[in-house]
Amino acid sequence: DAKTTQPPSMDCAEGRAANLPCNHSTISGNEYVYWYRQIHSQGPQYIIHGLKNNETNEMASLIITEDRKSSTLILPHATLRDTAVYYCIVSRGNYGQNFVFGPGTRLSVLP
């Protein structure tokens, strides 16, 4: 599975959009981009995933560049409860796939 690169930490003001970048320059054509987050003392929580097209759900938006070598997770109106470690993972869409977690980005939402 392809490796990802994320900034170790970011700050965001409450109520503003949080834009979390991820580089995955070695992604292959059949690999998806997944985003999870982990709030302190909890298990990772699924946020969103995509292959080529931009995706949006009730939690966030995922923007994938045309060459698929990078992506951005957007939390449109960050709240204090969005403070967490955010993981970007690339993985094949096969049943029973193996996720490889990096250290992620620690997002701090500031009042």
Place this chain on the structure above:
Amino acid sequence: EAGVAQSPRYKIIEKRQSVAFWCNPISGHATLYWYQQILGQGPKLLIQFQNNGVVDDSQLPKDRFSAERLKGVDSTLKIQPAKLEDSAVYLCASSVRLAGGDTQYFGPGTRLTVL
């Protein structure tokens, strides 16, 4: 829909003792995973089951760790004997195929402290 259940939530043992963790996946999820998460790091896969068969256990320290998934539902992970470096959070996840790729859902984890 109930999430992935794990127990116990916390466990403290002394080195060389044995310990077991239990996981109940989301109903209908055929694939189950055990991860180890050391403080400050991302989760690392230990073992992956498809129904009651092992798909990947390449990163499981088999001299001390074992896992089973009887009847393709619940699973247990055992450590015997425990070492200090086994102190970590042990996460269980199960997955289902959504439109385009599997999505894994994680339990709250069991925090193990080995003294």
